[in-house]
Amino acid sequence: MGAIEEISGEVMDAKERYKSGVIPYAKMGYWDAHYEPKVTDLIAVFRITPQEGVDAIEAAAAVAGESSTATWTVVWTDRLTACDVYRAKAYRVDPVPGTGAGTEKEAQYFGYIAYDIDLFEPGSIANLTASIIGNVFGFKAVKALRLEDMRIPVAYLKTFQGPATGIVVERERLDKFGRPLLGATTKPKLGLSGRNYGRVVYEGLKGGLDFMKDDENINSQPFMHWRDRFLYCMEAVNKASAATGEVKGHYLNVTAGTMEEIYERAEFAKSLGSVIVMIDLVIGYTAIQSMAKWARKKDMILHLHRAGNSTYSRQKNHGMSFRVICKWMRMAGVDHIHAGTVVGKLEGDPNMIRGYYDTLRENHTPMSLENGLFFDQDWASLNRVMPVASGGIHAGQMHQLITYLGEDVVLQFGGGTIGHPMGIQAGATANRVALEAMIQARNEGHDIWNEGPSILQNAARWCKPLQAALDTWKDISFNYASTDTADFVPTATASF
Amino acid sequence: MRLTQGQFSFLPDLSDEQITAQIAYGLKQGWALNVEYTDDPHPRNTYWEMWGIPMFDLKDPAGILMEINECRRTYPRHYVRVTAFDSSRGWETPRMSFLVNRPADEPGFGLVRQEGPGRQVRYTVRSYAVDRPEGSRYA
Numbered sequence: 001m002g003a004i005e006e007i008s009g010e011v012m013d014a015k016e017r018y019k020s021g022v023i024p025y026a027k028m029g030y031w032d033a034h035y036e037p038k039v040t041d042l043i044a045v046f047r048i049t050p051q052e053g054v055d056a057i058e059a060a061a062a063v064a065g066e067s068s069t070a071t072w073t074v075v076w077t078d079r080l081t082a083c084d085v086y087r088a089k090a091y092r093v094d095p096v097p098g099t100g101a102g103t104e105k106e107a108q109y110f111g112y113i114a115y116d117i118d119l120f121e122p123g124s125i126a127n128l129t130a131s132i133i134g135n136v137f138g139f140k141a142v143k144a145l146r147l148e149d150m151r152i153p154v155a156y157l158k159t160f161q162g163p164a165t166g167i168v169v170e171r172e173r174l175d176k177f178g179r180p181l182l183g184a185t186t187k188p189k190l191g192l193s194g195r196n197y198g199r200v201v202y203e204g205l206k207g208g209l210d211f212m213k214d215d216e217n218i219n220s221q222p223f224m225h226w227r228d229r230f231l232y233c234m235e236a237v238n239k240a241s242a243a244t245g246e247v248k249g250h251y252l253n254v255t256a257g258t259m260e261e262i263y264e265r266a267e268f269a270k271s272l273g274s275v276i277v278m279i280d281l282v283i284g285y286t287a288i289q290s291m292a293k294w295a296r297k298k299d300m301i302l303h304l305h306r307a308g309n310s311t312y313s314r315q316k317n318h319g320m321s322f323r324v325i326c327k328w329m330r331m332a333g334v335d336h337i338h339a340g341t342v343v344g345k346l347e348g349d350p351n352m353i354r355g356y357y358d359t360l361r362e363n364h365t366p367m368s369l370e371n372g373l374f375f376d377q378d379w380a381s382l383n384r385v386m387p388v389a390s391g392g393i394h395a396g397q398m399h400q401l402i403t404y405l406g407e408d409v410v411l412q413f414g415g416g417t418i419g420h421p422m423g424i425q426a427g428a429t430a431n432r433v434a435l436e437a438m439i440q441a442r443n444e445g446h447d448i449w450n451e452g453p454s455i456l457q458n459a460a461r462w463c464k465p466l467q468a469a470l471d472t473w474k475d476i477s478f479n480y481a482s483t484d485t486a487d488f489v490p491t492a493t494a495s496f
Numbered sequence: 497m498r499l500t501q502g503q504f505s506f507l508p509d510l511s512d513e514q515i516t517a518q519i520a521y522g523l524k525q526g527w528a529l530n531v532e533y534t535d536d537p538h539p540r541n542t543y544w545e546m547w548g549i550p551m552f553d554l555k556d557p558a559g560i561l562m563e564i565n566e567c568r569r570t571y572p573r574h575y576v577r578v579t580a581f582d583s584s585r586g587w588e589t590p591r592m593s594f595l596v597n598r599p600a601d602e603p604g605f606g607l608v609r610q611e612g613p614g615r616q617v618r619y620t621v622r623s624y625a626v627d628r629p630e631g632s633r634y635a
Contacts, residue, residue: 168586168587168588168589171589171590172589172590175501175539175542175593176593177503177579177589177590177591177592177593178503178580178590178591178592178593178594179503208500208506231615231616231617234617234619235617235619238607238619238621239607241539241605241621242604242605242606242607242621242622243497243604243605244497244499244500245497245499245500245501245537245538245539245604245605246499246500246501246539247539247540271616272616273618273619363585363586381586384586429506432506433506433507436503436504436505436506436507437507439503439504440503440504440507440514440518443517443518443521444514444517444518444521445517445521459507462508
């Protein structure tokens with residue numbers, strides 16, 4: 001499947017081009033099949049579903065236009081500017097494999113669009129996104145539109161702080177190396193008093209977890225106001241630390257209705273000696289960047305819960321891929337982000353999740369269509385983000401989790417800790433023993449994917465809580481087909 | 497109590513054979529192994545005493561195990577840990593850390609609370625063993 005041939009081109013005669021009226025975007029200069037993206041260009045690839053009767057190239061040009069300088073009609077004021085520089089340029093349109101004529105799906109196209117770096121304010125995710133996902137997603141000429149991936153030029157990346165702490169420094173501060181970190185979300189999410197809530201935190205940490213966590217919607221409600229939660233949680237953290245001799249933490253969620261309140265809560269968390277605070281994605285890009293700066297300045301780790309992302313990242317034809325969120329959040333500067341488990345209860349194709357994890361953790365990610373990565377991406381020494389795997393996972397899946405996700409990840413077993421038949425401490429111990437046994441076996445050269453169940457069984461012989469966990473959840477799995485998968489043909493054409 | 501710092505503290509103490517396998521893994525990754533010991537296991541005590549410098553040029557697991565055993569013989573009542581340093585760009589940090597020796601009796605830590613205004617408490621984690629001078633803290 002090759003790139004679509006050029007069918008229309010820019011009107012070169014200036015007088016003709018700027019005559020009042022409406023001309024196709026492709027003819028306005030938003031399509032250039034011969035354009036070679038510069039190393040400083042930002043490139044976006046969109047999945048475009050044109051309205052019936054709208055040509056794919058014109059649709060791509062329209063997306064380029066509406067996400068950069070264009071309005072619906074010709075304006076003479078363009079001629080006061082170096083307008084060719086500011087026009088985004090669609091330069092390549094490929095049909096999406098498995099769509100269009102002869103298939104059950106309506107025609108979709110991958111449109112590649114290059115943007116000059118001067119279109120964007122340095123160090124501002126808000127400005128970047130106002131262009132790239134601003135007006136254009138409501139544009140009538142496309143039936144649906146999805147931002148699949150972006151290549152961010154190094155020059156632009158260098159205007160961002162990046163993760164406040166990063167994997168390397170987080171591990172050094174926590175004094176925890178060579179294994180995934182373990183966490184759990186306090187359950188029930190809602191309704192516990194501060195005192196009862198802290199009990200869950202203490203039990204989980206003493207039993208062997210590194211972190212406990214507030215859930216995304218625990219802020220300051222009638223059943224538990226935030227100061228009460230913070231005070232009890234820090235008692236639990238310190239008591240567990242003394243009981244084990246390990247550094248422990250609890251992600252105190254500082255999400256609030258205003259930025260002032262967020263800062264107030266974060267400062268209080270810091271003053272109590274917490275090593276980490278937490279925010280939700282729904283607070284918005286600017287608030288996230290502000291908190292990343294705050295966290296860098298205050299030596300705090302910043303955990304981000306991706307609350308809300310599935311409203312726009314899950315469906316394949318419209319919205320944006322989660323890998324783009326991962327890129328923006330690494331730039332914005334969070335240290336942790338929930339990025340899928342593969343085996344748990346939430347959406348997650350193994351290859352897609354590999355793409356997210358690589359995007360968060362690697363210094364350089366090569367193009368890999370299989371994993372949904374459309375471009376080579378150099379991360380320009382921005383810190384690594386620690387992915388968090390959370391949602392419907394349990395100790396019996398430890399070999400699968402480590403195989404899929406590696407060791408630089410926080411594995412969060414909420415129900416899988418608190419729902420343990422012998423209690424929360426036992427649940428935490430089961431998870432920690434399963435984790436350490438699996439890392440030990442992996443390092444010894446065992447094939448943990450195949451030997452995993454017997455490795456767990458062996459450890460369960462001397463660890464009763466692990467035996468109970470394996471017995472309780474042995475048949476639990478969430479085998480549903482993924483919604484968001486890669487569309488690619490393994491033998492790519494020369495145009496790739 | 498049982499100090500649970502390090503990668504494998506929830507497992508039974510590692511045998512020499514198991515320690516050797518972990519060393520071999522670290523060496524295979526190109527990391528340099530190092531042995532450290534302390535009798536002040538406070539979770540924020542970052543700098544344990546070094547048993548020599550990291551063994552950048554020693555690639556034989558058996559040789560490294562000999563150093564570990566030498567350290568354990570000299571400090572049988574100390575905590576001893578093995579750390580693997582990764583010098584590759586973008587990491588340049590420890591990648592493994594696990595205990596290979598612990599005192600027979602671990603009294604653990606107390607939590608000292610200093611009450612402040614507004615129900616705030618300043619916490620200090622204090623090792624019961626450090627009341628005695630360095631070198632004579634564990635039986």
